[in-house]
Amino acid sequence: MDGIINKNVLLNIFGNDFSFENALIEHITFEPIAGDLSIDFIISCKVVNPPNKWKKWDKVYVKIDFSFVKNLSWQGESVNFLVQTFIINKTQSYEAELKDICGSVLMFNFEAARVQNVKPLIYKEEYGRYEVY
Secondary structure: OOOEOOOHHHHHHHOOOOOOOOOEEEEEEEEOOOOEEEEEEEEOOOOOOOOOOOOOOOEEEEEEEEEOOEEEEEEOOOOOEEEEEEEEEEOOOEEEEEEEOOOOEEEEEEOEEEEEEEEEEEEEOOOOEEEEO
8 A cells, every 4th residue: 555645544444454355446536637536445344443433334435535646547347346456566656556356457657645534334225325324
């Protein structure tokens, strides 16, 4: 998780062996002129240290904003992007590569990233979806 300035937020909640494996990408927003990319994840891995205000959760919503994004490319046709691997390498900038279980790939370069939101999600039967608790 190199390049994510406040990655300790995720490590504190999920533990040091946290990865984005099996996370669902819920939403992606890219503003090419500004170079800003936001990715919303729904994470289903085990919560090790929940924040004190969390009373219950089924999954966890995480939003990460990437700044100074360049060379964004998408290969594949996944409608539901379930992360198989999320790799960040450091060269002159950071190179990110997300692969899903069906073979689609999202790649881009960025200068910095920041976790913006981490919220508990509860499945609401009456709506048939997860909602922030």
